[in-house]
Amino acid sequence: MTTFPLVLGLDTFGDTTDDAQGRPLSHAQSIRDVVEQGVLADHVGVDHIGIGEHHTPDMPMPAADVVLSAIAARTSRIRLGSAVTVLSSDDPVRVFQRFSTLNAISGGRAEVILGRGSSVDSFPLFGYDLADYEDLFEEKTALFAELLKGGPVTWQGKTRAALYEQDVVPYAENGAFPVWIGVGGSPQSVIRAARHGMSLMLAIIGGDPARFTPFSDLFQKALQRFGRDPLPVGVHAPGHVAATDEQARAEFWPYYLKVLRHYSRIRGFAVPNEASFRREIGPHGALYVGSPETVAQKIAVNMTRLGATRFDLKYGMGGLAHEKLMTSIELYGSQVIPRVRDLMASPEAPEA
Amino acid sequence: MMSIERIAVLGAGHVGPAIARVAIDAGYEVAIAASGDPADIELITGVLVPGATPLWAADAVAGADLVVLAIPLHRFPVFDPALVAGRLVVDVMNHWAPIDGHVAMFEDPAYGSSEIVARRLAGATVVKTLNHLGYHELEDDRRPADAADRRALGVAADDPAAAALVAEVVERIGYDAVRLPSLRAGRLLQPGGPVFGAALERAAFEDAVGVRQAA
Numbered sequence: 106m107t108t109f110p111l112v113l114g115l116d117t118f119g120d121t122t123d124d125a126q127g128r129p130l131s132h133a134q135s136i137r138d139v140v141e142q143g144v145l146a147d148h149v150g151v152d153h154i155g156i157g158e159h160h161t162p163d164m165p166m167p168a169a170d171v172v173l174s175a176i177a178a179r180t181s182r183i184r185l186g187s188a189v190t191v192l193s194s195d196d197p198v199r200v201f202q203r204f205s206t207l208n209a210i211s212g213g214r215a216e217v218i219l220g221r222g223s224s225v226d227s228f229p230l231f232g233y234d235l236a237d238y239e240d241l242f243e244e245k246t247a248l249f250a251e252l253l254k255g256g257p258v259t260w261q262g263k264t265r266a267a268l269y270e271q272d273v274v275p276y277a278e279n280g281a282f283p284v285w286i287g288v289g290g291s292p293q294s295v296i297r298a299a300r301h302g303m304s305l306m307l308a309i310i311g312g313d314p315a316r317f318t319p320f321s322d323l324f325q326k327a328l329q330r331f332g333r334d335p336l337p338v339g340v341h342a343p344g345h346v347a348a349t350d351e352q353a354r355a356e357f358w359p360y361y362l363k364v365l366r367h368y369s370r371i372r373g374f375a376v377p378n379e380a381s382f383r384r385e386i387g388p389h390g391a392l393y394v395g396s397p398e399t400v401a402q403k404i405a406v407n408m409t410r411l412g413a414t415r416f417d418l419k420y421g422m423g424g425l426a427h428e429k430l431m432t433s434i435e436l437y438g439s440q441v442i443p444r445v446r447d448l449m450a451s452p453e454a455p456e457a
Numbered sequence: 458m459m460s461i462e463r464i465a466v467l468g469a470g471h472v473g474p475a476i477a478r479v480a481i482d483a484g485y486e487v488a489i490a491a492s493g494d495p496a497d498i499e500l501i502t503g504v505l506v507p508g509a510t511p512l513w514a515a516d517a518v519a520g521a522d523l524v525v526l527a528i529p530l531h532r533f534p535v536f537d538p539a540l541v542a543g544r545l546v547v548d549v550m551n552h553w554a555p556i557d558g559h560v561a562m563f564e565d566p567a568y569g570s571s572e573i574v575a576r577r578l579a580g581a582t583v584v585k586t587l588n589h590l591g592y593h594e595l596e597d598d599r600r601p602a603d604a605a606d607r608r609a610l611g612v613a614a615d616d617p618a619a620a621a622l623v624a625e626v627v628e629r630i631g632y633d634a635v636r637l638p639s640l641r642a643g644r645l646l647q648p649g650g651p652v653f654g655a656a657l658e659r660a661a662f663e664d665a666v667g668v669r670q671a672a
């Protein structure tokens with residue numbers, strides 16, 4: 106039934122990590138570590154590495170494409186993408202140029218996920234108003250779709266200068282790179298992805314993944330409505346893999362708590378407790394924290410439920426040490442991915 | 458009005474369809490509207506809220522006992538108050554600046570967002586509830602009336618009869634309703650308040666907002 110190849114990837118937001126003594130490493134070191142993580146991911150058989158755009162001291166990752174280029178130069182197989190690119194506060198022409206350049210450097214391995222992400226720091230930074238988010242995203246996505254067609258572009262809108270018969274370089278070698286739209290729960294965004302012929306990436310970071318099933322359905326129906334062929338659906342979700350369930354939980358929980366405490370203070374919501382954490386790492390929660398077997402089972406079950414053919418595990422959690430992340434990546438590539446492939450290939454699809 | 462039977466949900470974004478779904482499950486007749494032509498939300502409604510009727514906002518409101526306002530707060534300043542004049546309105550909106558940005562009309566820290574909504578919708582009766590739990594929790598966290606782990610939701614209004622009607626809806630959907638004595642007290646339900654994003658059962662919820670009432 107699945108017409109798209111299974112893609113099992115990793116995402117990072119480039120969180121700063123702590124050293125062995127629990128002291129935060131410099132931004133520069135954390136960025137260099139992300140390059141090492143990407144290279145390791147390639148070596149252990151991970152299909153894709155995605156880097157999210159963030160602009161905060163705890164996630165100093167404003168130029169994901171630069172970091173992806175460094176990974177590209179040291180790898181030959183892994184696909185390289187954003188997770189996400191905050192298109193609304195960027196110039197679609199520049200985003201297109203940067204990722205086309207990455208595509209050239211990497212021999213056609215670039216991808217882009219357009220979206221809002223869960224942090225909104227780029228808005229004040231670049232002088233945009235969050236109230237304009239929808240309008241900015243709609244118009245800029247439309248321009249991006251135009252750019253992907255290749256050839257001189259003629260375009261007019263409210264959010265940037267008009268283009269008239271404008272060449273936008275570099276030209277693509279083998280057609281446009283794949284583009285996805287990241288959706289966290291807005292049905293309008295699902296429809297938008299279908300309208301522009303972009304694939305759907307479901308960001309499921311809290312609650313039961315099963316509640317997103319209607320979104321995949323809505324996406325395929327909307328594609329039909331717009332007369333388009335089916336496109337793949339992916340899932341992005343946070344997690345951490347270690348040798349055993351206990352170890353994975355013990356490693357992840359303190360940092361998860363710390364990060365959410367920090368954001369609950371800034372954003373004014375209740376701090377999660379152990380009970381809510383247990384729920385999130387359980388079968389009906391959004392977190393993939395555990396041994397390779399636990400994580401693989403959960404991925405296979407939810408991909409099947411959601412009709413997804415791509416899964417990106419967002420690894421790392423503010424402070425969690427580089428060495429632990431390297432182990433997590435190694436286990437994900439060498440054990441989780443082959444296990445998920447087995448489970449999804451077996452005639453009896455895994456049951457919830 | 459004896460009880461609520463027909464609900465109009467204004468807003469077909471993240472929150473509106475989630476509320477519409479649980480309302481349908483609870484046996485209400487539900488209409489849903491966005492800012493324009495119902496044809497634009499027909500597909501969304503059909504897939505995400507089977508059983509609800511997509512309508513123009515004015516038509517949805519005209520046939521409803523209760524109107525749920527689930528639109529982005531930054532769109533509220535251009536929302537036409539005449540549309541809901543004389544209606545019972547549930548305000549689920551938040552002024553959540555770190556996530557949604559600032560909205561000038563709601564900047565005055567002396568007033569809660571629902572007080573400002575009520576002042577602008579002077580012809581309507583405004584009740585604040587359903588704003589302080591994530592839309593993604595709304596379906597999962599429902600429990601039958603006798604469940605020990607039933608989550609509580611605050612219901613704040615100046616008009617006790619309106620509060621009672623809405624509390625009944627909250628209970629029927631699957632939550633314990635904890636009444637707060639005024640929209641002003643409803644500030645306790647806002648971002649930064651003691652129950653925003655917290656899953657609490659009745660007793661803990663009552664402690665958190667400092668009210669005590671017979672169940």
Ligand SMILES: NC(=O)c1ccc[n+]([C@@H]2O[C@H](COP(=O)([O-])OP(=O)(O)OC[C@H]3O[C@@H](n4cnc5c(N)ncnc54)[C@H](OP(=O)(O)O)[C@@H]3O)[C@@H](O)[C@H]2O)c1
Nearest residue numbers: 468469470471472491492527528530532550551588591592
């Ligand atoms: N995030 C949560 O978990 C949560 C929980 C409880 C409450 N809230 C609050 O709920 C509110 C809605 O949030 P949301 O995330 O659902 O927003 P959203 O996804 O941006 O909602 C967009 C929807 O609102 C519609 N809309 C805008 N103006 C309208 C109008 N004048 N009349 C009718 N429909 C209109 C839009 O229609 P068009 O597409 O036609 O413009 C669209 O269907 C916010 O104030 C939020 O703070 C959020």
